[in-house]
Amino acid sequence: MPLPPPASPGIPLDEVDTPALVLDLDALDGNLLRMADAVKESGVRLRPHAKCHKCAEIARRQVGAGAVGVCSQKVSEAEALVRGGVADVLVTNEIVGRQKTERLARLAREAKVAVLADDAGNVADLDAAALAEGVRLDVLVEIDVGAHRCGIEPGVPAAELACSIAACRGLRFAGLHAYHGSAQHVRGPAERRAAIAAAAEKAEFTKTLIEKAGIPCETITGAGTGTFMLEREEGWPRFEQSLFVLATVMSAPSPAHAVLDAGLKASSVDSGLPQVHERPGVEYFKASDEHGVLKIAAGAKAPKLGEKLLLVPGHCDPTVNLYDWFVCVRKGKVEALWPVTARGALW
Amino acid sequence: MPLPPPASPGIPLDEVDTPALVLDLDALDGNLLRMADAVKESGVRLRPHAKCHKCAEIARRQVGAGAVGVCSQKVSEAEALVRGGVADVLVTNEIVGRQKTERLARLAREAKVAVLADDAGNVADLDAAALAEGVRLDVLVEIDVGAHRCGIEPGVPAAELACSIAACRGLRFAGLHAYHGSAQHVRGPAERRAAIAAAAEKAEFTKTLIEKAGIPCETITGAGTGTFMLEREEGWPRFEQSLFVLATVMSAPSPAHAVLDAGLKASSVDSGLPQVHERPGVEYFKASDEHGVLKIAAGAKAPKLGEKLLLVPGHCDPTVNLYDWFVCVRKGKVEALWPVTARGALW
Numbered sequence: 001m002p003l004p005p006p007a008s009p010g011i012p013l014d015e016v017d018t019p020a021l022v023l024d025l026d027a028l029d030g031n032l033l034r035m036a037d038a039v040k041e042s043g044v045r046l047r048p049h050a051k052c053h054k055c056a057e058i059a060r061r062q063v064g065a066g067a068v069g070v071c072s073q074k075v076s077e078a079e080a081l082v083r084g085g086v087a088d089v090l091v092t093n094e095i096v097g098r099q100k101t102e103r104l105a106r107l108a109r110e111a112k113v114a115v116l117a118d119d120a121g122n123v124a125d126l127d128a129a130a131l132a133e134g135v136r137l138d139v140l141v142e143i144d145v146g147a148h149r150c151g152i153e154p155g156v157p158a159a160e161l162a163c164s165i166a167a168c169r170g171l172r173f174a175g176l177h178a179y180h181g182s183a184q185h186v187r188g189p190a191e192r193r194a195a196i197a198a199a200a201e202k203a204e205f206t207k208t209l210i211e212k213a214g215i216p217c218e219t220i221t222g223a224g225t226g227t228f229m230l231e232r233e234e235g236w237p238r239f240e241q242s243l244f245v246l247a248t249v250m251s252a253p254s255p256a257h258a259v260l261d262a263g264l265k266a267s268s269v270d271s272g273l274p275q276v277h278e279r280p281g282v283e284y285f286k287a288s289d290e291h292g293v294l295k296i297a298a299g300a301k302a303p304k305l306g307e308k309l310l311l312v313p314g315h316c317d318p319t320v321n322l323y324d325w326f327v328c329v330r331k332g333k334v335e336a337l338w339p340v341t342a343r344g345a346l347w
Numbered sequence: 348m349p350l351p352p353p354a355s356p357g358i359p360l361d362e363v364d365t366p367a368l369v370l371d372l373d374a375l376d377g378n379l380l381r382m383a384d385a386v387k388e389s390g391v392r393l394r395p396h397a398k399c400h401k402c403a404e405i406a407r408r409q410v411g412a413g414a415v416g417v418c419s420q421k422v423s424e425a426e427a428l429v430r431g432g433v434a435d436v437l438v439t440n441e442i443v444g445r446q447k448t449e450r451l452a453r454l455a456r457e458a459k460v461a462v463l464a465d466d467a468g469n470v471a472d473l474d475a476a477a478l479a480e481g482v483r484l485d486v487l488v489e490i491d492v493g494a495h496r497c498g499i500e501p502g503v504p505a506a507e508l509a510c511s512i513a514a515c516r517g518l519r520f521a522g523l524h525a526y527h528g529s530a531q532h533v534r535g536p537a538e539r540r541a542a543i544a545a546a547a548e549k550a551e552f553t554k555t556l557i558e559k560a561g562i563p564c565e566t567i568t569g570a571g572t573g574t575f576m577l578e579r580e581e582g583w584p585r586f587e588q589s590l591f592v593l594a595t596v597m598s599a600p601s602p603a604h605a606v607l608d609a610g611l612k613a614s615s616v617d618s619g620l621p622q623v624h625e626r627p628g629v630e631y632f633k634a635s636d637e638h639g640v641l642k643i644a645a646g647a648k649a650p651k652l653g654e655k656l657l658l659v660p661g662h663c664d665p666t667v668n669l670y671d672w673f674v675c676v677r678k679g680k681v682e683a684l685w686p687v688t689a690r691g692a693l694w
Contacts, residue, residue: 003423006694017446017694051636073637074608076350093637096597096608096653099364118598119652149638150598150606181635250443251465251497259497261421261443264665266693270616270634287617288528289398289664290420290440290693291496305466306443317636318611321669324691343691344671346613346637347353347364 005325005337013332014308018248019266021323022310023338025330027242028058032065034237040066047071047090047221052317054342055326056084063088069112075100076345079107084341088112090221092177094122094142094150100347101125105133105170114138116177118152123165130170138174139165140221143206145178145199154178154202159209166215175219176210178203244277245311245319246327247292252305260284260292260309267292267311268318274311279303284311352672352684360679361655365595366613368670369657370685372677374589375405379412381584387413394418394437394568399664401689402673403431410435416459419689422447426454427689435459437568439524441469441489441497447694448472452480452517461485463524465499470512477517485521486512487568490553492525492546501525501549506556513562522566523557525550591624592658592666593674594639599652607631607639607656614639614658615665624657626650631658 006017013022039046048062050070059070059081069088072078078089088111095104095115107113108130117123117139130137143158144151152158158176165173180199186192199222207217247262264287267274274292276282281300286293292311296302303309313319324343328336353364360369386393395409397417406417406428416435419425425436435458442451442462454460455477464470464486477484490505491498499505505523512520527546533539546569554564594609611634614621621639623629628647633640639658643649650656660666671690675683 003691017444019693094597094606097364097595118600121652144600148604149635149640151600153600248444250441253465253491253498253500257495259441261694264615264617264662265668268611270611288496293496305468315611321612322691322693344350344669346366346669347608 003324005327007327007334007337009334009336011334013246013329013334016246016308016327016334018246018308019262020246020327021320021325021340022244022246023326023328024240024242024244025328025335027240028061031239031242032061034239036066038237049073049092050081050086050089050342051077052320053326054080054320054340054345055338056081056086056341057338059084059086072342074345074347075103075107076347077342078113079103080342080345082107082111082113086111090114090140092116092179092221094118095126096122098125101129102133105129105135105137108135108137109133112138114140114174116140116142116150117161117165118142118150120161120164123161123168123171127168127170130168135170137171139171140175140177140219141165141173142177142179143202145180145202145222146195147180149181151177154206155209158206159213162210162215162217163213173210173215173217175217175221176203176206178220178222180222241277241312243313243316243320245274245313247309247311249294249303249305249307249309250291252303255302256296256298257285258294258296258303258305260294260311261290262292262311263287263290265289265322266319267313268315268322270315270318272314274313277310277312279309282309350671352674354674354681354684356681356683358681360593360676360681363593363655363674363681365593365655366609367593367674368667368672368687369591369593370673370675371587371589371591372675372682374587375408378586378589379408381586383413385584396420396439397428397433397436397689398424399667400673401427401667401687401692402685403428403433403688404685406431406433421692421694422450422454423692423694424689425460426450427692429454429458429460431688433458437461437487439463439526439568441465442473443469445472448476449480452476452482452484455482455484456480459485461487461521463487463489463497464508464512465489465497467508467511470508470515470518474515474517477515482517484518486518487522487524487566488512488520489524489526490549492527492549492569493542494527496528498524501553502556505553506560509557509562509564510560520557520562520564522564522568523550523553525567525569527569588624588659590660590663590667592621592660594656594658596641596650596652596654596656597638599650602649603643603645604632605641605643605650605652607641607658608637609639609658610634610637612636612669614660615662615669617662617665619661621658621660624659626656629656
């Protein structure tokens with residue numbers, strides 16, 4: 001049985017039960033426009049990754065603001081998005097195993113679906129699944145441009161794989177996937193720029209080889225929010241924080257510390273602890289399963305028992321995946337509740 | 348809409364779709380017996396914490412094996428367990444806020460419910476909620492025995508709070524909660540023993556004060572799996588690993604590395620990365636949202652594309668909370684699917 005939402009439309013933010021995943025709609029609307037504006041006239045098309053929000057409602061708004069479709073990372077995630085009204089999904093991942101390739105091919109009957117590959121055996125499996133289902137699957141070759149995760153070597157090995165895809169009756173070679181996720185976490189702008197330039201060069205070289213073989217290479221996908229401005233070579237739009245976790249002070253045993261009701265099951269800590277929003281001197285100091293310990297600096301305004309605080313999570317994607325609902329707020333009031341459509345869609 | 352389970356009873360483990368949360372039932376059955384046996388004749392009663400498994404089926408088995416009831420950490424978690432057939436739940440946490448105290452009191456109409464408190468104002472709120480609902484809530488005073496999280500100072504402050512609970516018409520003072528969770532992570536056995544001895548002493552001293560005031564202090568709760576043997580002063584039973592994450596090799600780009608389809612959304616990494624079960628030389632090296640990178644030592648048996656591996660998660664509680672289903676396996680075959688009843692029950 002799905003859990004009930006922790007709020008209802010019309011109530012003030014302060015009456016939302018906690019912990020809750022809060023989305024500021026003014027910030028979201030602004031960010032959607034800023035992103036659309038940032039890629040306008042750049043020759044780059046936008047395909048945001050829905051693995052971050054897992055929400056069909058947000059995906060539809062992204063498409064409404066000009067995105068060509070969205071990405072997903074899992075077949076079950078793509079299924080949930082398509083059933084939520086998204087018409088074009090690129091699964092930016094290798095899909096391995098009979099159950100998964102069959103479901104992927106079945107989904108291609110309902111929507112435009114594309115997938116990555118980095119292995120010839122997997123290409124054969126995808127082809128068989130597509131033929132059995134009577135569909136044609138778009139397949140992009142993932143090349144390893146420096147992340148050393150998935151992906152075949154750029155150059156000849158990638159071009160050979162592209163040729164083998166083009167030769168499959170159930171598949172269509174749709175381009176290259178050259179994502180360098182870890183480059184987003186390179187701190188120095190010069191080093192970050194160099195990593196992206198190297199990735200772009202490898203992709204371009206591979207594209208040239210494929211086209212020499214007479215196969216069109218229509219798309220090169222890649223880029224993340226942390227690097228896309230380097231990949232499009234311009235200035236940086238000012239995004240606003242739109243995602244928060246609302247938490248309640250559930251214990252205030254001393255002037256120097258208090259405890260929130262939001263711990264490891266309310267905010268993912270793999271990329272750092274959440275930060276307390278607009279409360280100088282109040283630091284989220286330690287997370288356990290269901291508790292977040294706050295350290296209160298001398299002289300800072302101490303949070304009171306029962307008070308609700310907004311947290312900025314350290315990592316959006318796995319934090320969103322913990323919740324069933326976005327509590328959508330505008331100017332301090334709940335406007336809507338959006339289901340996290342693909343919450344837990346792991347496979 | 349809840350997600351479908353990744354398996355059906357009767358299929359071999361190797362056909363379970365991945366990532367999946369796998370529970371070895373032989374190991375579980377053995378562990379239940381070992382734990383019951385370990386506390387037998389010790390004067391200590393067992394009340395396992397259901398925040399770990401969040402599963403009504405497991406909770407009922409724990410009670411069947413002799414536990415007096417279970418603990419939960421949140422009201423919504425307690426609600427899910429009670430609705431799943433658990434008759435006695437201690438919420439080992441402070442419950443703050445009108446919505447939560449009302450729901451807690453309502454739940455006490457359906458089951459035996461107890462809760463912690465560390466604040467006089469919160470005690471008044473709990474009393475009001477209980478009176479409004481026409482129930483009597485059991486309340487234990489949480490004392491801070493060294494964890495410095497929630498809890499009032501042991502000794503006089505705790506005894507005063509106990510007296511104020513005993514004076515409430517809607518509440519019953521039910522004892523002390525003296526949990527020293529972090530002591531489980533103290534590595535040296537002598538230091539661990541000292542931390543637990545100090546906690547026990549503070550609890551005993553507070554109990555004496557309360558009883559001198561003429562109030563019975565029937566229960567002292569505490570202890571975790573990592574310290575209970577010190578708290579009961581005997582040898583250590585040999586538990587078997589029963590919880591796993593099953594993952595598929597989705598990319599094998601080089602002899603030295605491969606990639607699993609299980610990352611941060613499949614296994615919590617706050618207490619360390621998952622370990623690959625019984626595959627020497629194969630190390631789970633890096634987690635991103637949906638990927639786990641394996642490092643393969645020279646000479647080790649390299650996992651093949653499509654192969655399924657068992658992982659031992661670094662931290663059970665937040666890992667279980669990512670899944671909707673336990674895939675219960677016995678001797679390599681799926682025997683049952685148990686819902687993670689309180690998955691995402693955060694508030």
